[in-house]
Amino acid sequence: MSKVAIFGYGTIGSGVVEVLEKKREYIKKQAGEEISVKYVLDLRDFPGDPIEKILVHDVQVILSDPEVDIVVEVMGGVHPAYEYVKSALLAGKSAVTSNKALVAACGPELLQIARERNLNFQFEASVGGGIPIIRPLYTSLTAGDASGIFGILNGTTNYMLTKMFDDEMSYEDALAQAQALGYAERDPSADVEGFDACRKIAILASVASGQFVDYQDIPTRGIVGITQEDMSLADLLGYGIKLIGRFSVAEGKPYAEVTPMLVPFDHALYPVKDVFNGILVDGDVNDAIMFYGSGAGKLPTAGAVVSDIIDITKNSGRTIQAGYSAEKLELADLSACKRAFYVRVAGAASSDDAARAFASSFGADSYTEIEDGTYAFITEPMTRAAADKLCADAPGSVNIIPVID
Amino acid sequence: MSKVAIFGYGTIGSGVVEVLEKKREYIKKQAGEEISVKYVLDLRDFPGDPIEKILVHDVQVILSDPEVDIVVEVMGGVHPAYEYVKSALLAGKSAVTSNKALVAACGPELLQIARERNLNFQFEASVGGGIPIIRPLYTSLTAGDASGIFGILNGTTNYMLTKMFDDEMSYEDALAQAQALGYAERDPSADVEGFDACRKIAILASVASGQFVDYQDIPTRGIVGITQEDMSLADLLGYGIKLIGRFSVAEGKPYAEVTPMLVPFDHALYPVKDVFNGILVDGDVNDAIMFYGSGAGKLPTAGAVVSDIIDITKNSGRTIQAGYSAEKLELADLSACKRAFYVRVAGAASSDDAARAFASSFGADSYTEIEDGTYAFITEPMTRAAADKLCADAPGSVNIIPVID
Numbered sequence: 001m002s003k004v005a006i007f008g009y010g011t012i013g014s015g016v017v018e019v020l021e022k023k024r025e026y027i028k029k030q031a032g033e034e035i036s037v038k039y040v041l042d043l044r045d046f047p048g049d050p051i052e053k054i055l056v057h058d059v060q061v062i063l064s065d066p067e068v069d070i071v072v073e074v075m076g077g078v079h080p081a082y083e084y085v086k087s088a089l090l091a092g093k094s095a096v097t098s099n100k101a102l103v104a105a106c107g108p109e110l111l112q113i114a115r116e117r118n119l120n121f122q123f124e125a126s127v128g129g130g131i132p133i134i135r136p137l138y139t140s141l142t143a144g145d146a147s148g149i150f151g152i153l154n155g156t157t158n159y160m161l162t163k164m165f166d167d168e169m170s171y172e173d174a175l176a177q178a179q180a181l182g183y184a185e186r187d188p189s190a191d192v193e194g195f196d197a198c199r200k201i202a203i204l205a206s207v208a209s210g211q212f213v214d215y216q217d218i219p220t221r222g223i224v225g226i227t228q229e230d231m232s233l234a235d236l237l238g239y240g241i242k243l244i245g246r247f248s249v250a251e252g253k254p255y256a257e258v259t260p261m262l263v264p265f266d267h268a269l270y271p272v273k274d275v276f277n278g279i280l281v282d283g284d285v286n287d288a289i290m291f292y293g294s295g296a297g298k299l300p301t302a303g304a305v306v307s308d309i310i311d312i313t314k315n316s317g318r319t320i321q322a323g324y325s326a327e328k329l330e331l332a333d334l335s336a337c338k339r340a341f342y343v344r345v346a347g348a349a350s351s352d353d354a355a356r357a358f359a360s361s362f363g364a365d366s367y368t369e370i371e372d373g374t375y376a377f378i379t380e381p382m383t384r385a386a387a388d389k390l391c392a393d394a395p396g397s398v399n400i401i402p403v404i405d
Numbered sequence: 406m407s408k409v410a411i412f413g414y415g416t417i418g419s420g421v422v423e424v425l426e427k428k429r430e431y432i433k434k435q436a437g438e439e440i441s442v443k444y445v446l447d448l449r450d451f452p453g454d455p456i457e458k459i460l461v462h463d464v465q466v467i468l469s470d471p472e473v474d475i476v477v478e479v480m481g482g483v484h485p486a487y488e489y490v491k492s493a494l495l496a497g498k499s500a501v502t503s504n505k506a507l508v509a510a511c512g513p514e515l516l517q518i519a520r521e522r523n524l525n526f527q528f529e530a531s532v533g534g535g536i537p538i539i540r541p542l543y544t545s546l547t548a549g550d551a552s553g554i555f556g557i558l559n560g561t562t563n564y565m566l567t568k569m570f571d572d573e574m575s576y577e578d579a580l581a582q583a584q585a586l587g588y589a590e591r592d593p594s595a596d597v598e599g600f601d602a603c604r605k606i607a608i609l610a611s612v613a614s615g616q617f618v619d620y621q622d623i624p625t626r627g628i629v630g631i632t633q634e635d636m637s638l639a640d641l642l643g644y645g646i647k648l649i650g651r652f653s654v655a656e657g658k659p660y661a662e663v664t665p666m667l668v669p670f671d672h673a674l675y676p677v678k679d680v681f682n683g684i685l686v687d688g689d690v691n692d693a694i695m696f697y698g699s700g701a702g703k704l705p706t707a708g709a710v711v712s713d714i715i716d717i718t719k720n721s722g723r724t725i726q727a728g729y730s731a732e733k734l735e736l737a738d739l740s741a742c743k744r745a746f747y748v749r750v751a752g753a754a755s756s757d758d759a760a761r762a763f764a765s766s767f768g769a770d771s772y773t774e775i776e777d778g779t780y781a782f783i784t785e786p787m788t789r790a791a792a793d794k795l796c797a798d799a800p801g802s803v804n805i806i807p808v809i810d
Contacts, residue, residue, distance in 0.1 A: 019548050019690055029615070030547045124545065130691045132545030139544060140529065140537030142435045143424050143711035210434070268697060271676040285424055285708035286535045289698035292673060293691075303690035306548035 002031065002313040005039040005062040005093075007084055008075035009046065009055070012098050012125070015302030016072055017051060020309075027306065031313040038068055041084075059084050063091045070312055072305060073097040082106045089113045089121065096308040098125035098301055104199035108212040108326035115319050122308035122321070127153065127200045128277050130300025131293040135311070137207045137281070138321050144285025146208040148248040150404065153200040155275035155295045156183045156191040157223050157243045161260075162273045165231045165240055171223075183275060194222035194243065194258040201245030204279070205256050208247060211329035213256060219334060220258040230344055230399060233376035234262055236368045237342070240270050244404065253332035261404040262342045262378075269404070335384045340403040343387065344376040348396025361390055378403060407436065407718040410444040410467040410498075412489055413480035414451065414460070417503050417530070420707030421477055422456060425714075432711065436718040443473055446489075464489050468496045475717055477710060478502040487511045494518045494526065501713040503530035503706055509604035513617040513731035520724050527713035527726070532558065532605045533682050535705025536698040540716070542612045542686070543726050549690025551613040553653040555809065558605040560680035560700045561588045561596040562628050562648045566665075567678045570636045570645055576628075588680060599627035599648065599663040606650030609684070610661050613652060616734035618661060624739060625663040635749055635804060638781035639667055641773045642747070645675050649809065658737035666809040667747045667783075674809070740789045745808040748792065749781040753801025766795055783808060 004020070006013050017037055020027065028034045039062050040051045049055075059080075062068055071088040073081050073095060081102045085095045089110060097103060102110075103123045114121040124134045128151075137146070152158050159181075160174040169177070175192070178184035190196045202215035223243050234241050239262040247256045263270050268290045272278035277295030282288040294300060311320065343362060345355070355375050359367040363380030373396060379387060384400075391398045409425070411418050422442055425432065433439045444467050445456045454460075464485075467473055476493040478486050478500060486507045490500045494515060502508060507515075508528045519526040529539045533556075542551070557563050564586075565579040574582070580597070583589035595601050607620035628648050639646050644667040652661045668675050673695045677683035682700030687693040699705060716725065748767060750760070760780050764772040768785030778801060784792060789805075796803045 023549050023690065026550060027548065131694055132541045135545050136537045136541055139716060140540050140712050141708075142715045143432065143708035144428050145431060268676075271673075283708075285428065285704050285711075287699040287702055287705045289536055289696070291694070292697060293694035297692055299690050300692045303548035303688075304545075306690075307545050310547045311544060 002033055002035045002069045003038040003067050004035060004070045004072055004309060005041065005068045006037060007041045007059070007071060007073045007081070009040050009042040009044070009051065010074065011298050012074040012301050012305065013040065015298040016074065016305050019299060019302045019306050027310060031310040033313060035309060035313060038065070059087070063087050068093055069316070070094045070096060070309055072309065073099055073102065074305065075099070076101065078102055078105050085110055086113065089117065089119055092117060092119065094120040094312045096305055096312065097123050098305050100126040100196070100199040100203060104202045104215045107203065107206065108324065111323035112326055118317055118319055120312045120315070120319055120321070121323065122312060123203070124308050125301050125304035127203050128279060128291065128293070129295040129297055130304050131277060131279070131291050131295060132304070133204065133279050133291050134207055136291070137204070141281060141283060141286055144283045145249065146281055146283045148282040149201070149204050149208060149246065149279065150269060151201060151204065151245045151279040152242050152269055152272045152277055153197045153245045153279070153295065154191055154243060155277060156188070158272065158277070159183050159275045161223060161226070161241055161243065164226070164228055165235065166273070168228060168231070170228050171226065192222045192224055194220045197243060197245040198258045201247055201256060201258060204245070205247035205329070206324040209254060209329050210324050211327050212324055213247070213329050213331070217331050218256045218258060221260065223260055225399060226260055229346060229370060229374055230401070232370050233344055233368055234342065236370070237376065237378060239264050239342070239403070241401065242269060242272070254329055255334050255337065256331050257334055260401050262401055263404050267404060338381040338383055339405055340381050341379045341387050342376060342401045342403060343379060343391065344374070344399040345394055345396045346374040348373050350395045354395055358395060362387070407438055407440045407474050408443040408472050409440060409475045409477055409714060410446065410473045411442060412446045412464070412476060412478045412486070414445050414447040414449070414456065415479065416703050417479040417706050417710065418445065420703040421479065421710050424704060424707045424711050432715060436715040438718060440714060440718060443470070464492070468492050473498055474721070475499045475501060475714055477714065478504055478507065479710065480504070481506065483507055483510050490515055491518065494522065494524055497522060497524065499525040499717045501710055501717065502528050503710050505531040505601070505604040505608060509607045509620045512608065512611065513729065516728035517731055520728070523722055523724055525717045525720070525724055525726070526728065527717060528608070529713050530706050530709035532608050533684060533696065533698070534700040534702055535709050536682060536684070536696050536700060537709070538609065538684050538696050539612055541696070542609070546686060546688060546691055549688045550654065551686055551688045553687040554606070554609050554613060554651065554684065555674060556606060556609065556650045556684040557647050557674055557677045557682055558602045558650045558684070558700065559596055559648060560682060561593070563677065563682070564588050564680045566628060566631070566646055566648065569631070569633055570640065571678070573633060573636070575633050576631065597627045597629055599625045602648060602650040603663045606652055606661060606663060609650070610652035611729040614659060614734050615729050616732050617729055618652070618734050618736070622736050623661045623663060626665065628665055630804060631665055634751060634775060634779055635806070637775050638749055638773055639747065641775070642781065642783060644669050644747070644808070646806065647674060647677070659734055660739050660742065661736050662739055665806050667806055668809050672809060743786040743788055744810055745786050746784045746792050747781060747806045747808060748784060748796065749779070749804040750799055750801045751779040753778050755800045759800055763800060767792065
């Protein structure tokens with residue numbers, strides 16, 4: 001019998017209780033022993049809820065109970081999640097979290113404490129909701145290095161971009177609809193500024209490389225500034241636009257970024273629409289593999305948490321994943337890399353000749369126009385600095401977006 | 406130091422040697438110890454090849470060497486692969502195979518021998534080449550039952566169907582092109598008759614259900630009989646046609662089949678084209694998740710084999726996966742299930758009224774025609790028996806294909 005304490009009785013926490021209860025027999029078979037919830041920790045009361053009798057408000061009750069084998073942190077935020085999980089590990093309990101902010105900020109320290117004590121700190125649900133991606137990275141794609149990870153990691157922005165592309169919605173209308181459906185917060189900045197995707201790609205990059213990739217080192221640009229005109233122009237050029245979290249290794253140098261990218265129609269990530277996530281992993285041994293599914297949802301995310309609980313229960317007394325070391329991976333400077341860019345010029349009535357000349361200065365043979373003075377083209381491979389320099393001479397306002405490589 | 410013997414020095418066998426050699430340091434880090442190849446078994450000689458000095462022709466040399474921890478069976482076929490792997494397990498060695506025929510035919514017995522001796526018998530590469538699917542099924546999607554698996558599991562037929570759909574090729578030309586590119590054998594029946602997909606879905610169904618699903622129980626229909634006209638008609642109706650291996654549980658009853666299916670344009674499996682594989686797993690806890698990638702290839706497949714070797718090395722002395730029991734899962738009769746079918750009628754010049762009346766007898770409001778006398782429609786949900794009975798009155802030759810559900 002393995003006993004679990006759950007920190008936080010919100011959507012995911014109540015989902016974990018529900019899954020462990022409803023699938024009790026099935027999970028017992030998977031784990032080799034019964035898994036039961038001994039405590040739920042929350043500041044709130046839940047009168048009438050069956051968990052009322054195991055609800056505690058004081059984390060010390062859990063930390064000091066030697067019967068608790070595993071704590072499950074699903075509160076969100078870095079504090080006090082960090083203090084609670086660290087205390088639990090120091091008290092000899094393994095920990096599972098769905099909290100990307102916690103893993104991105106404190107993963108190296110928590111993994112190290114777990115390793116030193118033959119415990120486990122697992123976080124499958126922190127990226128991609130119910131899509132298995134963390135565990136496949138360290139148990140299946142183990143024969144070679146991951147040379148590139150390209151992920152649509154944020155369902156909210158993917159939903160908005162899909163509405164803008166497929167239904168020709170404006171950015172503002174797409175955001176309003178995402179908010180109305182509960183996909184986006186009233187303050188949508190964590191999603192639309194790319195902060196959420198940034199933490200997720202930092203976690204994937206850390207697991208894939210085996211070294212800590214600090215999310216604060218990752219150049220991050222969200223979808224603010226992408227217009228419906230960009231969607232129309234990209235479409236005419238043969239591309240969609242997706243918000244991509246990317247980690248790659250080229251000539252031994254590691255790169256990471258979060259940015260909108262133009263994705264050609266025949267690319268595996270192109271059909272990833274609405275709130276779905278898709279994570280493409282390329283390697284020096286494996287070919288490109290995509291993991292695809294809904295990146296959120298109460299039960300699927302809870303299911304990923306429960307899969308970690310089962311894995312830890314099956315492996316009691318031993319650290320099963322290396323996770324990654326606390327040694328920081330120094331990212332190389334992406335701006336020195338040559339790649340193709342989409343350049344959109346708007347707001348200036350240019351002659352055809354002027355537009356053609358401007359596109360030509362980027363090595364583009366042609367350009368695509370949607371209305372007088374708004375046009376776009378794909379550059380030949382160049383550094384971002386070179387593209388920016390050429391754009392200083394633009395006949396109107398410009399938007400530069402890299403093309404996926 | 407873990408020592409490995411490889412049975413068979415063909416494409417995958419030489420790939421395994423190559424990966425273990427080229428990625429020696431990386432793999433050592435992943436496995437926690439060095440993994441080296443002590444023997445390669447093959448009937449042939451390979452003069453000048455570096456493996457020459459570890460090549461043996463007699464399996465007994467390997468079976469009687471206590472230094473060999475893991476044997477890797479990549480010869481293909483059931484015999485003598487079965488005898489060699491069984492003997493190795495009985496001699497206290499774990500085993501890895503990429504051989505779907507062996508797993509489908511002898512998996513229950515080999516798994517049982519491994520379990521009884523705290524050894525492992527693993528077969529990640531037997532389905533989907535380098536795509537991780539077996540291990541995610543038993544280590545990640547563990548919180549709930551898999552209620553449905555729909556897989557494009559055979560790259561050769563998917564390539565042919567793609568050529569027929571996208572390039573309007575005839576079946577014969579698509580097959581000839583697949584053969585010219587080395588995707589299809591001179592005798593293509595294992596692919597085009599669905600036998601390969603049948604063994605693969607049997608393995609997935611066994612792992613997902615925890616009980617032995619006998620491939621011989623699975624109704625199997627290949628792509629023979631699919632015409633270019635079917636492709637055009639499906640396209641007009643809003644579908645592609647894919648060869649699907651399917652395992653599902655509905656109202657507690659397990660079903661399995663291999664059959665071409667109509668797949669709507671907005672379905673996750675629709676964009677899986679050319680030689681790619683895609684496996685969709687739906688569950689009572691997880692939402693639908695797709696694993697996508699190239700289902701073959703020397704290094705990716707070898708990489709999947711090596712991931713099994715690493716997993717076994719990390720878990721020396723303990724059986725890490727339940728696999729599935731030798732108890733056979735009795736499949737329910739699919740022909741009693743109601744579902745929608747595509748019905749194509751060809752070769753009889755019918756009046757519009759006659760075609761409309763025929764479609765209407767299946768509950769279809771309308772039909773789609775490509776030339777006089779060749780038309781198709783989608784039925785309302787009905788049993789296959791009911792559809793067959795109605796087709797007895799068809800005004801021409803018919804082709805009936807289920808629509809994916």
